[in-house]
Amino acid sequence: MPVHDWTRVIAGAFHDFHQAWIVAIRDALNDGLLPEGYYAMAEQVAGRPHPDVLALEELEGSDGWMERGSRNDAGVAVAECPPKVRYTLEAEAAIYAAKADRIVLYHASGDRVVAFLEIVSPGNKRNQIAVRQRLDKLSSALEQGRHLLVIDLHPPGRHDPDGLHAEFWGATPGVTPEQPLSLAAYRADTCPTAYFEPIAVGHVLPDMPLFLTPDRYVNVPLETTYQTAWRGVPQRWKRVIVGQEP
Numbered sequence: 001m002p003v004h005d006w007t008r009v010i011a012g013a014f015h016d017f018h019q020a021w022i023v024a025i026r027d028a029l030n031d032g033l034l035p036e037g038y039y040a041m042a043e044q045v046a047g048r049p050h051p052d053v054l055a056l057e058e059l060e061g062s063d064g065w066m067e068r069g070s071r072n073d074a075g076v077a078v079a080e081c082p083p084k085v086r087y088t089l090e091a092e093a094a095i096y097a098a099k100a101d102r103i104v105l106y107h108a109s110g111d112r113v114v115a116f117l118e119i120v121s122p123g124n125k126r127n128q129i130a131v132r133q134r135l136d137k138l139s140s141a142l143e144q145g146r147h148l149l150v151i152d153l154h155p156p157g158r159h160d161p162d163g164l165h166a167e168f169w170g171a172t173p174g175v176t177p178e179q180p181l182s183l184a185a186y187r188a189d190t191c192p193t194a195y196f197e198p199i200a201v202g203h204v205l206p207d208m209p210l211f212l213t214p215d216r217y218v219n220v221p222l223e224t225t226y227q228t229a230w231r232g233v234p235q236r237w238k239r240v241i242v243g244q245e246p
Contacts (some may be wrong), residue, residue, distance in 0.1 A: 001227045003181065004241045006153055011122045013237045018119050020232050024225035025117065027211075033218050038114070076209075076217055083185065083209040083217065085195040114212055115147040117220065120164065122154055131159040135168050138186075147211035151219060155180035165244040169194050179203075183222070189214040198243040 001120045006014045022042050029040040124134045138148060155175075156163045162174030165184045173181050179198035185208050195209055205222035212218065233241070 001223070001230060002204055003153060003199060003226075004230075004239070006122075007155065007202045008241050008243070009237050013240075015121060018121060018235055021119060021225060021229035024228040025222075027053075028221055029218070030227055033220075035212070035218075038212060040117075043103055062081055076219065078187075078215055078217065083195045083198045084206070084218075085173055085185070085208070092224070104205060113144075113146055116150070117149040117210060118151065120150065120152040120154060125154060125157050125160060125164075128159045131164070131167065134164065138168055142186055142188050142192055145188045147188050147217075148184075149210045150182075150184045150186075151208075151222070152182045152184075163198075169196075173198070183208050185209045185211065185217075187211045187214060187217075200215055202241055 006017075026040045026042050031171065034040065066087045118138075122136075124200055140152065143150060150164065152164050161174070163180070163182050165182050166172060166174030168184075175198050179200045181199045181201070181203075181208070183197040183199060185195040187195070187209075188211070195204060197208065199205070205226055207219040207221055208225070209217040210220050
């Protein structure tokens, strides 16, 4: 099912779809995509500003990816199969030089957040303050070693003329008039890496990587979960979105 034009409807209609999509992605992750010791929860508060979509957490007592030895086939090794996206962009070493000496400590006995998945809402772009708050939140998470997957199905505006990814990463490529929507995964490491895929209304959503460690990720099935969420959209708004009503 191709991506729809969500600019046709009020923000509340997208918010309703947004909530259903969150649940669909969470269910897919928890239904076998994640390796043992990891789980996804929707809209969990983890510091301020808090994530507005999914928090991916490691279970109590989990020390790493392969030490448990119970599901060696879960997840994908970056070295063996790099994510299939249009652009792979390593951060300039100088940008992160001042941040590379930071150490984040976690309680070994408690669950800890390892990644966030976020679906951008129209309100996240409504003004410069909202955009800056969003970018500061993403930057803070990445600095703390938390991986990111950001889904933006809204075209750029005056406060993100080249898209949120370009505003965040501080470099091109960004979105274009032909492909104004974006999917971006960020791998947290000493030198972070971005995996960027511009798309357009009418495109089928590709799977995107969500990193659990700097070396391993799972592919999030965006297309199938989008279809699941779309089925619940009220017919009143479906007709507007597909152009059957003005």
